[in-house]
Amino acid sequence: MNNEIKKNKLSPRRRLVNFLVHLLLAVLSIIWVLPIFWIVLTSFRAEPGAYTSTFLPQGYTFNNYIKLFTDRNVLNFPKMFVNTLIIAIFCCIISTFFVLSVAYSLSRMRFGFRKTYMNIAMILGLFPGFMAMVAQYFILKAMGLTEGSMIRIGLIIVYSACTGLGFQIAKGFFDTIPRSIDEAAIIDGATQWQVFTKITMPLSKPIVIYTVMTSFIAPWVDFVFAKVICRANADQFTVAIGLWNMLQKEYIYQWYTCFAAGAVVISIPIAILFIYMQRFYVEGMAGAVKG
Amino acid sequence: MNKKTNVINALKYGDVFTKLSAIIMGAGIIAHKQKVKGIFVLILEIAFIFFMFDTGIPALAMMPSLGDREQEKVWNEAKQIFEYTAGDNSQKILLAGVVTCFVIAAFILLWVLQLRFSYELEKQLKEKGHVPTLKEDIKSLFDKNLHITLMSLPCLGILVFNIVPLVYMISMAFTTYSKEDEHLMLFDWCGFTQFSRVLNMNGNIGRQFWHVLAWTVVWAIFATFLNYILGMILAMVINRKDTKWKAFWRFCFILSIAVPQFVTLMIMNIMLQPSGAINILLQNLGLISSPLPFWQNALWARITIIVINIWIGIPYTMLQITGILQNIPADLYEAAKMDGAGPVTIFFKITLPYMLFVTTPYLISSFVGNINNFGVIYLLSGGGPTYVGDTAGQTDLLVTWLYKLTIDQQYYNLGAVIGIMTFVILTVVTLITYRNSGSYKNEEAFM
Numbered sequence: 001m002n003n004e005i006k007k008n009k010l011s012p013r014r015r016l017v018n019f020l021v022h023l024l025l026a027v028l029s030i031i032w033v034l035p036i037f038w039i040v041l042t043s044f045r046a047e048p049g050a051y052t053s054t055f056l057p058q059g060y061t062f063n064n065y066i067k068l069f070t071d072r073n074v075l076n077f078p079k080m081f082v083n084t085l086i087i088a089i090f091c092c093i094i095s096t097f098f099v100l101s102v103a104y105s106l107s108r109m110r111f112g113f114r115k116t117y118m119n120i121a122m123i124l125g126l127f128p129g130f131m132a133m134v135a136q137y138f139i140l141k142a143m144g145l146t147e148g149s150m151i152r153i154g155l156i157i158v159y160s161a162c163t164g165l166g167f168q169i170a171k172g173f174f175d176t177i178p179r180s181i182d183e184a185a186i187i188d189g190a191t192q193w194q195v196f197t198k199i200t201m202p203l204s205k206p207i208v209i210y211t212v213m214t215s216f217i218a219p220w221v222d223f224v225f226a227k228v229i230c231r232a233n234a235d236q237f238t239v240a241i242g243l244w245n246m247l248q249k250e251y252i253y254q255w256y257t258c259f260a261a262g263a264v265v266i267s268i269p270i271a272i273l274f275i276y277m278q279r280f281y282v283e284g285m286a287g288a289v290k291g
Numbered sequence: 292m293n294k295k296t297n298v299i300n301a302l303k304y305g306d307v308f309t310k311l312s313a314i315i316m317g318a319g320i321i322a323h324k325q326k327v328k329g330i331f332v333l334i335l336e337i338a339f340i341f342f343m344f345d346t347g348i349p350a351l352a353m354m355p356s357l358g359d360r361e362q363e364k365v366w367n368e369a370k371q372i373f374e375y376t377a378g379d380n381s382q383k384i385l386l387a388g389v390v391t392c393f394v395i396a397a398f399i400l401l402w403v404l405q406l407r408f409s410y411e412l413e414k415q416l417k418e419k420g421h422v423p424t425l426k427e428d429i430k431s432l433f434d435k436n437l438h439i440t441l442m443s444l445p446c447l448g449i450l451v452f453n454i455v456p457l458v459y460m461i462s463m464a465f466t467t468y469s470k471e472d473e474h475l476m477l478f479d480w481c482g483f484t485q486f487s488r489v490l491n492m493n494g495n496i497g498r499q500f501w502h503v504l505a506w507t508v509v510w511a512i513f514a515t516f517l518n519y520i521l522g523m524i525l526a527m528v529i530n531r532k533d534t535k536w537k538a539f540w541r542f543c544f545i546l547s548i549a550v551p552q553f554v555t556l557m558i559m560n561i562m563l564q565p566s567g568a569i570n571i572l573l574q575n576l577g578l579i580s581s582p583l584p585f586w587q588n589a590l591w592a593r594i595t596i597i598v599i600n601i602w603i604g605i606p607y608t609m610l611q612i613t614g615i616l617q618n619i620p621a622d623l624y625e626a627a628k629m630d631g632a633g634p635v636t637i638f639f640k641i642t643l644p645y646m647l648f649v650t651t652p653y654l655i656s657s658f659v660g661n662i663n664n665f666g667v668i669y670l671l672s673g674g675g676p677t678y679v680g681d682t683a684g685q686t687d688l689l690v691t692w693l694y695k696l697t698i699d700q701q702y703y704n705l706g707a708v709i710g711i712m713t714f715v716i717l718t719v720v721t722l723i724t725y726r727n728s729g730s731y732k733n734e735e736a737f738m
Contacts, residue, residue: 018533025528029543032602036550038568039558051566054575098448101441109438117442124453125656126717128663128690131710134697135456135463138386161452164445193433196441221551224665228698240553247557256561263554271549275542 039267043260050247050256064261075255077262079235080242087155087238088219094160095215100208103170104196108182121165130224137228151229151236158225159218173207174200206277213273220266239266298403301410309409316402319409323416327425332405339398347394350387357381357466357479381478382468389459393450464707475701485708496705499683499692504716506593507688511661513597514604519654521601522608523646527638529609530616541613544606552603556670559599560586589685592672596686600667611653612646619645655724659717665690689713 045052046059068077106114136158140146145154181203182195190198201208219226223240230236237245243262246255294300301309308322316336321329358379367374415422423431432440464485468478491497529540547555562568565582573579585595619642627637647654668674668691674684682700683692689709697706 014533021528021531021534025534025540028525029540032544032547032606035555035558035562036546038562039550039554050561051564051571053571098445102445105438105441111438113442114438117446123718124449124457126659126721127457127714128665128693128710130665130690130694130697131460131707131713132453132456134703134706135459136452138382138459139452139456142383142386157452161448164442164449165453191430191434192437193440196437217551221553223553224669224694243554244557247561260558263550263558267550267554270551271546274549275545 039260039263042257043264045257045260048253048257050252064257065265068258068261068265075242075245075251076235076237077239077242077258080237080239083152083236084219084238084240087152087159088216090156091159091219092212092216094156095163095218096208096211098160098164099167099170099211099215100201102164103167103174104200106167107171107174108179108195108200109192121167124165133225133228140229146229146231148233149236151233154229155219155226155238158229159222160215163215170204170207170211173204177203210277213277217270217273220270296407296411296414298406301406305406305410306413309406309413312406312409313402316405320405320412323409323412324422325412325425325428328428332401335401336398339394342394343391346387347391350384350391353379353384354388355480358384358477361477378476380476381466382476385462385466386459389455389462393455393458460707461711463703464711466704468704469702470700471702478704481704485704489705489708489712495680496682499681500709500712502685503683503687503689503692504712506686507662510593510597510664510688511658514600514661514664515654515658517597517601518604518608519650519657522605523612525605526609526612526616527642530613541609544609547602548606548610552666553670555603556599556666560671563595586672587676589676592676592686596668596671599671600664603667612650615646615649616642618649651724655721658724659721662688662713662717663690664688665694669694 041057043064044060044062045057045064046061047057052058070078072078105111106118137146140154140157144150145157177200181199185195185199186192220239223238223244226238226241227244230238230241239262243259243266245251246259246262294304302313305319309319312319315333317329317332319329320332358381360379362378363376364373365376412422465480465482466478467474467481467484469475488494488496489500492501525544528534529537534540563585564570565584565587569585570579570582573583584591586592623641623645624637627641632640665688668686668688672684672686674687674691674695676686677684682695682702687695690713693706693709693713696702696709
């Protein structure tokens with residue numbers, strides 16, 4: 001009751017400040033949303049080409065999406081989509097296992113190698129990621145994983161092999177689960193494995209979902225590693241290389257609007273996932289900082 | 292009897308079998324009633340010896356010279372064609388050498404571990420009269436040794452696909468492996484020549500290096516702190532008590548994170564071209580007569596990149612800081628208000644110190660991330676504009692230059708040197724900031 005009276009009696013100066021704040025937020029929101037709005041508009045644009053003389057499209061069509069998923073001759077988008085999906089599924093399984101295993105071990109178990117491992121992980125994080133990339137390519141080549149359909153296996157390895165280094169957020173989350181729960185279970189005769197699978201995992205659904213989703217998304221949005229490892233093997237391309245290619249000089253006029261359509265197609269699921277998981281992202285960050 | 296379990300004690304005080312395991316690995320373990328493990332260790336030793344004779348020793352023997360047989364064309368009379376004899380491939384020799392070094396290191400580790408383990412078993416037999424059976428060992432892998440089960444595969448992955456490649460790449464920095472003078476097939480060791488080339492300010496490469504380094508540092512400082520401060524202000528403005536529709540505002544900003552970064556970056560690149568949407572819009576509105584040189588002028592390109600990075604980075608900072616802001620103990624604010632502090636004083640005396648205290652690790656990692664921020668530069672400006680004769684453009688960071696040098700231009704040795712320099716710079720920066728930060732000096736200042 002008291003609060004309501006206070007609200008109705010806002011001083012003029014405060015009202016002005018509030019008005020300005022909301023105006024500022026509105027302007028900023030427009031700046032942030034405009035490019036995304038523009039991509040969506042472009043994906044429905046009827047006239048081709050990257051550069052048009054008008055800001056808004058002259059005509060609207062759905063053909064860009066149809067072309068994207070039916071034209072298999074020049075840039076085989078459906079094939080790329082399947083490639084990426086296969087890679088993403090395997091990557092997701094392996095990385096999730098790696099990240100959660102490492103995070104749980106570092107958070108809950110005490111062993112001599114623990115501190116060393118965390119220090120090594122920190123040092124490795126300081127090297128530029130691309131420094132290892134060329135060497136990784138040579139190693140994959142020596143293993144025979146850079147030709148034909150073996151490229152897929154190579155890519156799965158590249159995306160998931162080193163994910164054990166990205167344990168921080170998951171570890172921060174595990175650190176916040178009270179240890180007394182584990183101890184009670186162990187007194188009742190549970191093994192560490194049972195604690196991990198039957199107690200910690202069910203309690204950590206947010207971070208499990210977060211890990212699954214980030215590792216599933218990684219292959220869809222990386223084009224650098226994919227480009228270095230696929231090189232000219234067009235039938236092994238992933239979606240990201242395909243989209244990148246659509247903006248190269250030889251394709252851009254014909255494919256620009258399809259690029260926008262492709263961008264919208266892969267953005268929608270990622271956007272939904274992200275908006276769903278941002279809660280966990282914030283919680284994970286807060287947890288990681290605390291730990 | 293209570294001697295420490297280490298290699299020296301094992302060799303000094305162990306029984307015959309333990310001493311024997313210095314030569315025949317696993318012998319002590321077999322003798323001390325853990326047959327399966329002992330035999331496994333023995334098999335590993337035999338495999339190692341085979342590996343060394345088969346590939347290891349030849350590979351190490353080639354390491355000093357890195358191979359010197361050139362590929363030759365030989366005229367084959369019978370077939371009437373030129374045939375190529377396979378020459379040495381230095382890159383493969385180097386890789387084999389590096390891998391062999393790792394295998395030897397692993398073998399030495401195994402040797403130490405099995406010796407210690409044999410001595411440990413011997414002591415257990417004397418004291419308790421029995422050792423764990425295989426079944427019990429497997430059980431313990433799911434109980435108190437669970438970390439071994441969980442961490443071995445991830446560690447193997449990191450070793451093979453991160454540490455080995457890094458060592459391999461670092462070793463390239465000391466060779467002549469580059470397309471200069473056609474050293475792509477055969478190359479030699481050359482010590483620190485490449486390092487002095489990169490660090491020498493008067494040379495062409497050195498001049499570019501210091502330019503790129505300066506811009507990398509400027510960029511990282513701007514990108515990190517502008518995003519941090521502006522993101523914090525935005526988070527606080529949205530968090531204000533009087534701000535309405537908080538969830539809606541957050542949603543607007545989060546939407547831009549949700550779209551994959553490489554897509555937005557490529558779109559931005561196109562939008563800011565001379566005939567892109569922004570220039571068209573400004574021209575249609577009559578604000579400018581000729582297109583703005585967003586990517587053509589070095590200064591314009593640098594400012595554009597920093598501004599776009601703010602567009603990309605603020606939502607992330609906002610998300611992270613929103614969580615932390617809500618964690619600031621409310622009694623701090625109440626006490627300050629009672630003492631008559633205004634909003635500005637509260638911000639500088641409470642909010643900012645608290646944020647800095649909690650987020651120093653985050654600031655360091657985002658500084659590191661920005662120094663290594665490949666995507667933003669590569670997709671926006673591609674490092675350009677590039678002057679004739681240079682390999683590095685005006686907006687290239689060390690990482691993008693590294694990428695260009697290795698992937699596009701095949702100067703592998705220079706690329707490796709630049710990678711190492713980046714690492715050295717990052718290590719120094721990280722150590723200095725971390726050691727001076729409040730969260731390191733006094734862990735419980737705010738608790």
